[in-house]
Amino acid sequence: MADNTQARPERAILELGDAFYDPVHAADFPQTILRFRNDRAAAQIGLDGWSDTEWIAHLGRFAPLPGSLDTPLALRYHGHQFRQYNPDIGDGRGFLYAQLRDDRGRLMDLGTKGSGQTPWSRFGDGRLTLKGAMREILATEMLEALNVDTSRTLSVIETGEALERGDEPSPTRSAVLVRLSHGHIRIGTFQRLAYLRDAEAMAALVGYVLRHYYGEDDRGEDSGDDAPARLLAHVVERTARLAAGYMAAGFVHGVLNTDNINMTGESFDYGPWRFATTWDPAFTAAYFDHSGLYAFGRQPEAIHWDCMQLAVALRTLCEAPPLIAQLDRFAALYQQAIVEALLWRLGVVPRASADDAALVKALEQALVAGETSIGAFFHDSFGGVVPPSYGKAFAEVRALLAEYHPRKARDHAHWTAPACAMPIEEVEALWDAIDQHDDWAPLHAKIAVIRAMGEALA
Structure with a gap:
């Protein structure tokens, strides 16, 4: 591993003792092809200086991160799954690989998905499809841009295995994903x-x-x-x-x-x-x-x-x-x-009064009645002006918004940026390009558009 003085490794989880987890080993994958590395997230924990070779060694082969955990840990937990209590679950295809402090001083976990079987795998193979990994990239990037507190997809590495899945054409490609999150402890x-x-x-x-x-x-x-x-x-x-x-x-x-x-x-x-x-x-x-x-x-x-x-x-x-x-x-x-979140998407400054709640109520009713595209509406109405094309269903919203001030100047980049949404048809098209032609360019282009939207909204 490179000498990276920015990284601040931790091993706080060991305070809890071995009744909370099981030491495990990652699967020995036949290949490790780096498909996605999130240097923006890596910079927050001091790991952006890794070469691709080092990245794969630690996040594909899971060589220990010096100063953090000596071996990965599969955490033990139970849970209600669709309201049915299940005492037979835990980290079944993932583990806690390492802990670090981020640039805000927070304790962060590097957790995996698709890294192999653990004592909690039951009858599963402990693997992740490459499509599933791609979908997680898109979900986390989009939610981060839309100001939702989310884990980040730090790394995706294709692992060269052919997986059988009943709900996907088989065999399908495999991957191991590493997510950066503020906490691996669940309800x-x-x-x-x-x-x-x-x-x-x-x-x-x-x-x-x-x-x-x-x-x-x-x-x-x-x-x-x-x-x-x-x-x-x-x-x-x-x-x-x-x-x-x-x-x-x-x-x-x-x-x-x-x-x-x-x-x-x-x-x-x-x-x-x-x-x-x-x-x-x-x-x-x-x-x-x-x-x-x-x-x-x-x-x-x-x-x-x-x-x-x-x-x-x-x-x-x-x-x-x-x-x-x-x-x-x-x-x-x-x-x-919800008042704060919706006013943020509308790009207006809250009034800290009952008017805010009234606006949100009217907005939700109008969106339902108008059967309007959520992404297009918030893009077109950013700054508090609802275009006339949205019709009578938004009359009350338009009138209420007239009393609000935009939180960004009218010449801000958001007004000239294209609308960015994530319809399922586009997700499937991005996967088809990878699956049929091994073409990753559309995915990376989409990530760039999502990040541009996030920067414009921030």
């Missing part, structure tokens, strides 16, 4: 300890999360009787903001199970995601979500329900009333966050 991590009735381990985990992800003073073994409620307060605040971010982005995660919600409220683990074309509350991303449990309009409810399961787990340490008090804050926090 399901706490659920596992509640299931095992392990109060001592639960207290240690609460302290770990408060200390390393929320910067609370280390009280040692005496973390305070209110520690579980303090933790839940943080998670409720962050996840309410996440739910609002999804809605304002027109994004449907698809699988909001408790093992897919982490302790920092950062979106991650992208499977059957979709961006809704119109503001359709019933729109679903997963073909297997027959009841619409995780439909677009039900995502705030689903995330609140997940927080409730965290509260249930924390009852191992705490009485119910302080936990219920924190859960009861979710609705108000979400309403505040």
